[in-house]
Amino acid sequence: MDNPVQNYKLKTVGINLYYGDFHALRDISMEILECSITAIIGPSGCGKSSLLRTFNRMNDLIPNARIEGEAYIGNQPIYGSDSDAVQIRKKIGMVFQKPNLFPTSIYNNIAIGPKSQGIKNKGDLDGIVEKSLRQVALFDDLKDRLSEPGLSLSSEQQQRLCIARALAIEPEAILMDESCSALDPVSTLMIEDLMKKLAENYAIIIVTHNMEQAVRVSDMAAFMMIGDDRAGMLVEYSNTEDMFSNPKDERTEGYITGRFG
Amino acid sequence: MNTNDKTIEKIAKAIIWSAALFVLVILTAIIAYILAKGLPILNWGFLTQIPRNMGRSGGISSTIVGTLMVTAVALVIAIPFGIGTAFYLAEYTKESWATRLMRFSAESLAGIPSIVYGLFGFIFFVISLNMKWSVLSGGLTLSFMILPTIIRTSEEAIRSVPTTYREVSFSLGATKWQTISKAVFPSALRGITNGVILSIGRCIAETAAVILTAGTALKMPTSIFSPTRTMAVHFYILAREGISMENAYGTAALLIILIFLINVVANAAVNRLMEKGR
Numbered sequence: 001m002d003n004p005v006q007n008y009k010l011k012t013v014g015i016n017l018y019y020g021d022f023h024a025l026r027d028i029s030m031e032i033l034e035c036s037i038t039a040i041i042g043p044s045g046c047g048k049s050s051l052l053r054t055f056n057r058m059n060d061l062i063p064n065a066r067i068e069g070e071a072y073i074g075n076q077p078i079y080g081s082d083s084d085a086v087q088i089r090k091k092i093g094m095v096f097q098k099p100n101l102f103p104t105s106i107y108n109n110i111a112i113g114p115k116s117q118g119i120k121n122k123g124d125l126d127g128i129v130e131k132s133l134r135q136v137a138l139f140d141d142l143k144d145r146l147s148e149p150g151l152s153l154s155s156e157q158q159q160r161l162c163i164a165r166a167l168a169i170e171p172e173a174i175l176m177d178e179s180c181s182a183l184d185p186v187s188t189l190m191i192e193d194l195m196k197k198l199a200e201n202y203a204i205i206i207v208t209h210n211m212e213q214a215v216r217v218s219d220m221a222a223f224m225m226i227g228d229d230r231a232g233m234l235v236e237y238s239n240t241e242d243m244f245s246n247p248k249d250e251r252t253e254g255y256i257t258g259r260f261g
Numbered sequence: 262m263n264t265n266d267k268t269i270e271k272i273a274k275a276i277i278w279s280a281a282l283f284v285l286v287i288l289t290a291i292i293a294y295i296l297a298k299g300l301p302i303l304n305w306g307f308l309t310q311i312p313r314n315m316g317r318s319g320g321i322s323s324t325i326v327g328t329l330m331v332t333a334v335a336l337v338i339a340i341p342f343g344i345g346t347a348f349y350l351a352e353y354t355k356e357s358w359a360t361r362l363m364r365f366s367a368e369s370l371a372g373i374p375s376i377v378y379g380l381f382g383f384i385f386f387v388i389s390l391n392m393k394w395s396v397l398s399g400g401l402t403l404s405f406m407i408l409p410t411i412i413r414t415s416e417e418a419i420r421s422v423p424t425t426y427r428e429v430s431f432s433l434g435a436t437k438w439q440t441i442s443k444a445v446f447p448s449a450l451r452g453i454t455n456g457v458i459l460s461i462g463r464c465i466a467e468t469a470a471v472i473l474t475a476g477t478a479l480k481m482p483t484s485i486f487s488p489t490r491t492m493a494v495h496f497y498i499l500a501r502e503g504i505s506m507e508n509a510y511g512t513a514a515l516l517i518i519l520i521f522l523i524n525v526v527a528n529a530a531v532n533r534l535m536e537k538g539r
Contacts, residue, residue: 061431063355090434100425102444112443113433162429169433 009034009173009203010055015069017050017059024050026231027069030222032173037195037204039218039240041211043255046224047232048207052175054078055205056092057085073172090117093166095179099158101150101165106142109150109161113169132164136194156187163194173203180213192217211256215244223252292517299514302507308515312479316495317505321512323481327396327489328519330482331475332464334400335407339460342404343411344453350412351419352441364416371409378406379473387474394488399475406470407460414459418452419445447535454531461527462520468493492516 008031017025025047032038040048050059057078059065071078078088101109110129119125129146133139138160142153150161159179166174176195180188188210195204195217208214214221221240227233236243236252247253306320313319346363354360382402392398422445430444468491476488477498490498492512499509 056432058428058432061428086434086436089432092432094429094432096425096428096432098425100423100429102426102429103448112430113435116430116433116435116439116443165429165433 011072018066020064023231036219038220039214042224093171095176107146132168136160136164176206298510302511324495328491331399335403338404347415367409376469379470382474394476397485399471402474414456418449422448
């Protein structure tokens with residue numbers, strides 16, 4: 001990297017996260033590259049999801065959560081006194097573990113984000129819905145069924161639709177919290193292909209328990225584990241190939257070779 | 262399964278079936294009896310004429326209007342305050358002594374006999390605020406009576422909306438109000454409506470609380486300041502004073518039909534709304 005300063009899309013600097021008295025994340029600094037997939041791996045309870053949610057301030061919703069340090073999207077501080085959680089979240093799409101569509105039509109599921117941002121014109125909304133569905137390769141299948149309930153689709157299509165819903169707010173980055181863990185292996189591969197395609201335009205961070213998945217899709221990998229003080233920490237962060245072929249930390253090696261976790 | 266288990270299984274099944282059958286028979290018997298006695302009385306004149314001769318002859322039109330007016334006043338007040346409080350309790354505040362006090366009061370109020378509300382309404386609205394026996398006094402009293410039901414059923418409905426709906430909505434950059442109005446409320450609507458329908462039924466069927474606050478006047482009410490007699494009160498007086506059992510049954514039959522209709526219409530309205538949301 002010749003000029004790493006300009007290359008990152010998201011960045012954390014010395015993030016510490018507390019839930020009440022519980023120290024959940026300790027001193028995490030990392031840079032997420034533009035147009036790439038970064039996988040966060042590590043044993044259960046090590047704070048992967050907490051770290052993911054610091055980028056779009058979803059931890060704000062948890063009572064008693066407190067954060068120290070700063071994170072950036074581009075050059076914009078995420079936690080600075082001038083920044084507003086609602087504005088930050090509009091720049092970062094999120095896809096959750098299970099497909100979690102609203103009990104409404106396919107169309108409305110995608111339009112709900114743009115609508116909440118004040119887009120009311122039907123033509124504009126139609127355009128956004130079409131574009132978002134095209135991005136996840138669902139438009140041709142669903143274009144005549146937009147008024148049908150989203151919940152009538154297969155779970156793989158539902159998860160695609162959830163991705164389309166996140167894309168509809170025109171985010172600058174996408175967070176995926178174990179977004180394939182509720183899918184069968186074939187569907188998982190299809191979603192992974194989609195991720196790779198989206199990574200041509202977006203910075204994507206995924207949390208995954210599935211190490212094969214991390215190897216298959218990610219460019220960068222971050223290994224987290226629970227420290228001696230129970231706080232989640234970043235052990236190793238590097239190019240995925242390097243990490244899995246030649247881990248620098250013996251704890252990383254222990255985890256990826258299946259000795260613990 | 263051994264034989265013993267099978268016997269227990271059979272006995273349990275028999276008990277549960279007979280309990281359900283027993284209840285079904287009782288309920289249909291009551292409704293069938295009242296409809297059988299009351300339906301022959303119901304005709305256009307009974308519905309459109311005001312009661313004459315204390316209700317011995319004429320119709321019950323003024324009591325129908327009175328019932329609808331009192332219920333409407335109660336709902337206009339109780340629905341916004343009740344649902345607002347429910348959203349406050351479920352979404353806008355952390356658990357504290359204040360929320361516990363609020364919930365405890367609501368639960369206690371839900372268990373108070375309606376005559377106590379009547380007495381309160383009589384002393385407070387009718388006498389102290391000098392609102393006299395009127396649709397307004399009756400409606401306000403009923404609104405207090407149904408508030409706890411609306412708060413509790415709405416809060417439950419709001420809390421049962423999956424957390425993921427809120428998370429998704431926030432993650433899309435929605436504000437708290439957008440999240441509540443677009444993601445939470447539509448999903449809670451059916452539960453909230455059930456509480457409201459239950460409350461409408463209680464308003465329409467209430468006697469003790471309204472007899473003391475709306476009065477027993479048989480004239481057609483012309484405004485919310487008019488005294489009035491609701492159908493349930495009319496029915497009570499007709500039967501209690503032995504004025505006309507026929508007309509009492511006619512009124513009771515209409516009460517049942519009215520409550521049935523409100524259920525059907527409200528559910529249809531919610532379904533329509535849900536469809537439109539699609």
